[in-house]
Amino acid sequence: MRSSTILATEGLSRRFPRVTALDRLTVTVGPGVTGLVGANGAGKSTLIKILLGLLEPSAGTAQVLGMDIATQAPEIRRAVGYMPEHDCLPPDVSATEFVVHMAQMSGLPRTAARERAADTLRHVGLHEERYRSIGGYSTGMKQRVKLAQALVHDPRLVFLDEPTNGLDPQGRDEMLALIRRIGAEFGISVLVTSHLLGELERVCDHVIVVDGGRLLRSSSISEFTEATQTVTVEVEEGETVLAARLRELGESVVPHGRLLAVQVRGDETYDAVRDAVCDLDLSLIRLEQGRRRIEDVFRDSAAEPRRADDDMATTGRGPA
Amino acid sequence: MSTGVIHDIGYRRYEGARLGRRHAFTALVVHSLRGAFGLGRTARSKIVPFLLVIVMLLPAVVAIAVMALAQQRSIGYSNYVTLMQPVVMIFLAAQSPYLVAPDLRFRVLPLYLSRPVTVPDYVGAKVVAMIAAVLLLIATPITVTFVGELLVNMPGPPRTGEYLGALATSVIYAVLLAALSLAIASFTPRRGLGVASVIAFYLLASGVSTVLAGVFASLTDRATAGWMLLINPFFLVDAVQVWLFGSEPAAPFPYPGGAGGPVALLGVLGWVALGLLALAARYRKAASA
Numbered sequence: 001m002r003s004s005t006i007l008a009t010e011g012l013s014r015r016f017p018r019v020t021a022l023d024r025l026t027v028t029v030g031p032g033v034t035g036l037v038g039a040n041g042a043g044k045s046t047l048i049k050i051l052l053g054l055l056e057p058s059a060g061t062a063q064v065l066g067m068d069i070a071t072q073a074p075e076i077r078r079a080v081g082y083m084p085e086h087d088c089l090p091p092d093v094s095a096t097e098f099v100v101h102m103a104q105m106s107g108l109p110r111t112a113a114r115e116r117a118a119d120t121l122r123h124v125g126l127h128e129e130r131y132r133s134i135g136g137y138s139t140g141m142k143q144r145v146k147l148a149q150a151l152v153h154d155p156r157l158v159f160l161d162e163p164t165n166g167l168d169p170q171g172r173d174e175m176l177a178l179i180r181r182i183g184a185e186f187g188i189s190v191l192v193t194s195h196l197l198g199e200l201e202r203v204c205d206h207v208i209v210v211d212g213g214r215l216l217r218s219s220s221i222s223e224f225t226e227a228t229q230t231v232t233v234e235v236e237e238g239e240t241v242l243a244a245r246l247r248e249l250g251e252s253v254v255p256h257g258r259l260l261a262v263q264v265r266g267d268e269t270y271d272a273v274r275d276a277v278c279d280l281d282l283s284l285i286r287l288e289q290g291r292r293r294i295e296d297v298f299r300d301s302a303a304e305p306r307r308a309d310d311d312m313a314t315t316g317r318g319p320a
Numbered sequence: 321m322s323t324g325v326i327h328d329i330g331y332r333r334y335e336g337a338r339l340g341r342r343h344a345f346t347a348l349v350v351h352s353l354r355g356a357f358g359l360g361r362t363a364r365s366k367i368v369p370f371l372l373v374i375v376m377l378l379p380a381v382v383a384i385a386v387m388a389l390a391q392q393r394s395i396g397y398s399n400y401v402t403l404m405q406p407v408v409m410i411f412l413a414a415q416s417p418y419l420v421a422p423d424l425r426f427r428v429l430p431l432y433l434s435r436p437v438t439v440p441d442y443v444g445a446k447v448v449a450m451i452a453a454v455l456l457l458i459a460t461p462i463t464v465t466f467v468g469e470l471l472v473n474m475p476g477p478p479r480t481g482e483y484l485g486a487l488a489t490s491v492i493y494a495v496l497l498a499a500l501s502l503a504i505a506s507f508t509p510r511r512g513l514g515v516a517s518v519i520a521f522y523l524l525a526s527g528v529s530t531v532l533a534g535v536f537a538s539l540t541d542r543a544t545a546g547w548m549l550l551i552n553p554f555f556l557v558d559a560v561q562v563w564l565f566g567s568e569p570a571a572p573f574p575y576p577g578g579a580g581g582p583v584a585l586l587g588v589l590g591w592v593a594l595g596l597l598a599l600a601a602r603y604r605k606a607a608s609a
Contacts, residue, residue: 086427
């Protein structure tokens with residue numbers, strides 16, 4: 001149980017004429033940085049738009065910062081910030097002018113808007129270039145301006161929709177560090193979406209996995225990475241046979257290429273691995289404590305229906 | 321803090337005032353109005369609006385000079401706008417797309433709508449800004465001329481009545497032209513296409529009106545010719561002015577008498593309503609995209 005709730009949805013659905021973007025989603029988000037993970041088209045952006053009151057849900061209810069989306073949308077929009085996934089910057093104004101204008105649109109008086117814009121642009125790492133027209137900016141700089149306009153009015157919660165999209169590895173690292181700072185240092189709760197699971201692991205306190213508009217899993221990062229202990233087994237050859245034998249012994253095994261991740265039920269798991277390797281006369285190369293990464297959770301849920309038919313696919317980073 | 325050292329003071333919360341929607345509305349009106357004259361934009365975007373403002377002022381300067389030197393009244397107040405309608409058309413075509421197109425094209429609209437600003441707030445602010453821009457463009461030269469007339473101290477009483485009528489009519493012009501131009505411009509996110517659409521609309525309206533009026537006049541059907549004039553939005557407003565303030569008609573033929581005045585006023589209201597409805601429909605669609 002979380003001490004306070006930042007947002008909560010109850011049976012939230014959104015059906016478009018040809019596709020169901022959200023399907024009875026019930027989820028709770030607490031303070032800190034929360035990752036919303038799912039493949040493209042999983043319903044992440046739809047959820048954010050509904051929470052902002054830009055889109056009406058077909059069914060269900062939701063509260064943001066304790067306010068109901070159906071009746072208090074203006075109050076919600078005053079207290080949150082939104083960084084869209086798509087480009088949203090006019091090219092012929094400077095970052096400073098644009099962010100000042102957006103601060104005023106959030107209700108800040110002009111002088112306060114100027115001060116906050118300068119502060120916020122500094123925090124996101126835009127310095128002298130903020131006086132130049134946005135049209136000449138790199139993707140990384142544009143993402144920073146988009147982030148700045150979402151933070152300029154000092155919201156209590158920000159929705160960041162795919163903030164690392166289109167960034168090179170270094171820009172991605174910097175953006176993730178910035179997101180971590182927003183949650184930890186600025187004290188602003190963050191809901192950040194990504195279709196890349198690995199990157200959220202580094203900055204989130206809590207991760208929600210959605211697929212096809214439905215909730216797959218919602219838990220804290222520590223639950224993701226600690227509660228599900230695994231042991232990684234590497235043998236010279238014959239990992240297929242080994243996996244089959246271990247499953248016979250009642251262990252759950254997930255193949256990762258030539259490696260097998262075996263879920264640890266207790267000491268008996270280690271014995272089972274040892275005995276199986278001996279019985280099959282295989283050469284054991286490695287037996288290592290593995291921490292499951294959140295990718296594995298997603299892989300599990302995606303692979304689950306197919307597990308029976310000896311599916312050794314290792315590329316399953318989630319359903320497309 | 322005279323040491324000149326920059327301290328990173330870290331993130332500071334904002335504890336100051338958070339004003340309501342009205343503040344955002346006013347700020348958006350001011351921002352858009354400035355933008356309509358190229359203020360706060362690149363130097364290049366100031367050229368066209370300022371050139372047009374200067375051209376609009378030229379007849380006023382000439383009129384004052386004629387009054388000062390020859391003690392004669394040349395240009396009237398009531399027909400100033402119809403006389404300058406090509407310049408006004410260019411201003412509408414060149415500047416109205418700027419107010420609406422970039423936010424659609426560069427998808428800035430969601431940033432407004434994720435704030436306390438609503439769709440009616442946004443559209444309303446744009447319309448008010450455009451009305452103010454057109455009003456500044458056409459009322460300034462009329463007022464300059466009137467101030468000139470007062471300063472020159474012409475023989476006879478000053479034409480205060482005609483001036484005030486023209487000023488009131490300027491408001492009608494501004495509302496009609498702003499609603500129509502913005503509605504047309506909002507239908508394309510591309511500014512170039514918006515410019516072409518707006519100018520095409522006014523040229524077509526005035527062209528069709530002139531041709532039809534000319535045809536009926538040559539058939540000696542001057543009553544129908546008068547009605548045809550009202551196809552041109554500029555003459556439509558002028559017909560209202562003639563009816564309300566008894567000014568001299570600016571068109572080549574007399575406007576229809578009798579029901580003509582009220583019908584022209586209804587026509588103005590109809591066009592404005594149509595423009596606003598089109599804008600509302602356009603932005604309802606854009607907001608949910």
